[in-house]
Amino acid sequence: MAGRWSRVAVALPEHLLLVLLGTSVAVCLALLTGTFRPAVVVPLAVLLSVPLVRLRHRWISPQISPSTTGTAAGAAVAVGIAVVWVVVQWQFTGEAIGVGRDPSQYLLSALHLVDHPTRVVSVDPGLVDLIRRVPGLVVDFNYAGRTPDEVNFVQGTGLLPGLLAVGGWVGGPAAVVSGTTVLGGFALIGTYAAGRLFLGPWWGLGPVVALAVTMPLAEFARTPYTEPVSLALAAALLVALHHGIRLADPWLVGVAGAFAGAAMIARIDGALTTVAAMVALGVAGMVLTLRGGTRVGRLVAAGAAGAALTGGLGWAELRLHSPAYLDDLADQLDPLLALLPVAVVLGLAGTRPPVARWVARVGRRTVRWLPAVAGLAVLVLLSRPWWWAGHGMTDGYVQAVAARQEIAGLEIDGTRSYDEQTLNWMAWYFGWPVLLLGLAGAVLLLRRGLRRPDAALLACWTVPAVVAVVYLNRVSITPDQIWAYRRLLPVLTPALLIAAWFLVRAVTRRVSTRWVRTTITAVAVAVTLVDAAWSWQGLFPVREGTGVAAAVRKVCAAADGGLLVQAGPAPAVGTLLPAYQQACGLRALAVDTADPRALAVIAGEWTGGPVTVVVSDPSIAVWTQPAGDPDVVVDYVEWESPLDRKPSEAVPQRLQLWIGTLGADGELAAGPTGAP
Numbered sequence: 030m031a032g033r034w035s036r037v038a039v040a041l042p043e044h045l046l047l048v049l050l051g052t053s054v055a056v057c058l059a060l061l062t063g064t065f066r067p068a069v070v071v072p073l074a075v076l077l078s079v080p081l082v083r084l085r086h087r088w089i090s091p092q093i094s095p096s097t098t099g100t101a102a103g104a105a106v107a108v109g110i111a112v113v114w115v116v117v118q119w120q121f122t123g124e125a126i127g128v129g130r131d132p133s134q135y136l137l138s139a140l141h142l143v144d145h146p147t148r149v150v151s152v153d154p155g156l157v158d159l160i161r162r163v164p165g166l167v168v169d170f171n172y173a174g175r176t177p178d179e180v181n182f183v184q185g186t187g188l189l190p191g192l193l194a195v196g197g198w199v200g201g202p203a204a205v206v207s208g209t210t211v212l213g214g215f216a217l218i219g220t221y222a223a224g225r226l227f228l229g230p231w232w233g234l235g236p237v238v239a240l241a242v243t244m245p246l247a248e249f250a251r252t253p254y255t256e257p258v259s260l261a262l263a264a265a266l267l268v269a270l271h272h273g274i275r276l277a278d279p280w281l282v283g284v285a286g287a288f289a290g291a292a293m294i295a296r297i298d299g300a301l302t303t304v305a306a307m308v309a310l311g312v313a314g315m316v317l318t319l320r321g322g323t324r325v326g327r328l329v330a331a332g333a334a335g336a337a338l339t340g341g342l343g344w345a346e347l348r349l350h351s352p353a354y355l356d357d358l359a360d361q362l363d364p365l366l367a368l369l370p371v372a373v374v375l376g377l378a379g380t381r382p383p384v385a386r387w388v389a390r391v392g393r394r395t396v397r398w399l400p401a402v403a404g405l406a407v408l409v410l411l412s413r414p415w416w417w418a419g420h421g422m423t424d425g426y427v428q429a430v431a432a433r434q435e436i437a438g439l440e441i442d443g444t445r446s447y448d449e450q451t452l453n454w455m456a457w458y459f460g461w462p463v464l465l466l467g468l469a470g471a472v473l474l475l476r477r478g479l480r481r482p483d484a485a486l487l488a489c490w491t492v493p494a495v496v497a498v499v500y501l502n503r504v505s506i507t508p509d510q511i512w513a514y515r516r517l518l519p520v521l522t523p524a525l526l527i528a529a530w531f532l533v534r535a536v537t538r539r540v541s542t543r544w545v546r547t548t549i550t551a552v553a554v555a556v557t558l559v560d561a562a563w564s565w566q567g568l569f570p571v572r573e574g575t576g577v578a579a580a581v582r583k584v585c586a587a588a589d590g591g592l593l594v595q596a597g598p599a600p601a602v603g604t605l606l607p608a609y610q611q612a613c614g615l616r617a618l619a620v621d622t623a624d625p626r627a628l629a630v631i632a633g634e635w636t637g638g639p640v641t642v643v644v645s646d647p648s649i650a651v652w653t654q655p656a657g658d659p660d661v662v663v664d665y666v667e668w669e670s671p672l673d674r675k676p677s678e679a680v681p682q683r684l685q686l687w688i689g690t691l692g693a694d695g696e697l698a699a700g701p702t703g704a705p
Contacts, residue, residue, distance in 0.1 A: 038101035042222040044082050046265035051078030056191035057294050057342045063147045067198050103230025107221035111214035114241050122207040123573035125252040127602030135253035138183045139193035139205045141611040150181040153616045155637050163630050167619040184354045187346050188294045189255045212257040213250030219264030220523045226271050232534045236526035242561035243458050245514050259295045259519035262288050267489045274313045274485040279331035286335025293343030300365035303336050305495035309488040311376025316484035318385040326380040333373040400476040407468045419448030433672050447508040451501045457675040460560030463529050470528030493524035509670035566677040576663040585613035587688045591639040592616050596623035600645040602684050623650035625695030632693050640691035647687045651696045661686040
């Protein structure tokens with residue numbers, strides 16, 4: 030009996046990741062077919078997860094002895110850390126209701142999906158007709174100015190809203206709001222599963238602790254970001270890839286490909302992870318061929334098939350439910366999609382013995398210098414802030430960057446992308462010792478992989494290396510913190526932490542004196558924890574946006590089922606139009622002015638009942654009587670978003686809204702006053 034429970038404990042991290050994969054595919058399929066209901070998603074998730082979990086005899090037993098107490102205990106501790114982390118972080122989740130950035134869109138979409146079979150938001154035909162007749166009205170804030178349709182397409186992928194909605198079926202709206210913390214727990218479990226491949230069951234806890242106590246994962250799990258689930262999928266990719274290549278098992282490599290493709294279900298830029306996985310398979314295939322492996326090409330083909338299956342689902346879901354967003358980012362996505370077949374074809378070619386031997390012959394002298402080249406690249410990356418300033422921001426991003434530069438007293442140049450600071454960002458959150466150890470550990474891992482050569486190790490090393498080539502040099506995101514760190518979290522951060530602890534472990538193994546080994550380990554743990562505690566600087570207990578949801582509910586109650594118009598500039602919290610539509614199910618639109626002439630046109634053209642107008646500044650409207658005090662007042666806080674350092678304090682904000690009933694002349698009759 031003890032042996033059975035030991036095997037269960039050892040396999041648990043991988044089994045949980047396989048269940049996540051099966052559930053992710055089930056959610057995507059249900060969204061694609063417009064059948065997102067418990068009766069469809071739950072049985073489908075079970076149907077997909079059970080066969081994956083049954084791969085345990087191929088996945089775990091040959092690689093990790095399930096009979097050792099230490100191995101089982103290490104896995105149990107890792108899962109325990111993840112559970113405790115979720116319980117703690119659940120208490121500090123925010124309310125991302127006002128749409129200024131991605132989290133609010135994911136949250137509102139999830140709330141909508143709890144009781145709708147599709148994530149597109151239906152728009153009343155009368156409202157569409159009104160917008161077509163009256164210039165300047167907006168029903169879909171993301172794509173204002175485009176021809177309105179009878180549905181709103183929510184920006185982004187559907188996996189995260191779908192997973193949160195599944196939680197909402199069980200725990201209601203509170204589970205939707207806080208559900209990303211559970212996905213953060215999966216990210217920790219994935220980090221352990223990947224880390225113990227190279228560190229063992231106890232040293233593998235080091236990266237988990239480092240990730241659990243620092244800011245990035247916590248912040249991106251307290252409000253709905255796609256990064257935690259992307260991290261879990263990327264870590265699982267490394268585990269399946271390692272085992273599949275080590276065992277030359279096409280089924281496991283196919284699962285690795287499925288995890289790689291699932292990155293595209295989670296995030297639109299997950300295609301980069303998919304490309305990295307295909308390149309890694311090509312590297313492994315060539316190494317295996319040179320070592321006398323036969324039928325190696327089937328491994329590459331299996332991985333490509335798995336990636337095509339899940340990645341194709343992700344692309345199709347985006348094309349169907351967020352077509353404008355997909356078109357807007359085509360210049361970034363299309364090159365990655367074009368690279369996928371190229372990487373697969375080259376990978377298959379590399380498994381042909383003549384091609385592999387030719388590459389080995391040409392690169393024999395180069396290979397021995399690769400660790401030195403990697404070390405030199407690290408030095409160049411570290412030195413960039415002294416000799417290079419990244420640029421590349423365009424369009425509306427220029428204004429966003431310039432505004433933050435002005436607040437911080439920096440030189441105003443809105444085109445600055447701060448790409449040269451990417452390694453500094455890692456040091457801000459994890460400390461310079463961890464960063465330098467991680468970079469040195471990465472070079473050491475490469476050297477070890479080339480010395481044997483070890484196809485599985487080289488493949489796992491290649492995945493973050495390919496991602497690093499792109500994201501350490503061009504992050505392609507508004508560079509304020511902690512927002513911009515999103516690019517570095519899913520793949521590069523766990524890889525850095527695993528490499529750092531790999532180096533610490535390697536050093537301790539070369540020391541024969543027990544107390545010296547213990548001291549080195551204690552110092553490594555202390556550095557991790559001290560830097561983590563310092564990085565928070567009082568932000569740990571801050572709940573962002575608390576109270577805004579209550580404000581939205583009060584406005585919705587005032588509209589009483591009629592037409593709601595958000596007039597004038599959006600409040601500082603972001604436009605609340607999607608919240609009125611998705612959280613309240615109202616007929617709602619926005620107009621950029623509260624001028625009586627514009628509002629009178631709406632009043633004259635709308636025949637579907639009373640019109641309620643909400644403004645964040647009463648002076649922009651004409652009232653039948655003085656507006657008086659705001660009908661809604663909410664004080665909330667947000668993290669600051671600096672460009673030249675990590676955030677260190679919360680910024681108090683106030684939301685004030687005035688509600689009025691629209692008359693035929695475009696004037697507003699004040700509603701009841703009082704804060705929620």
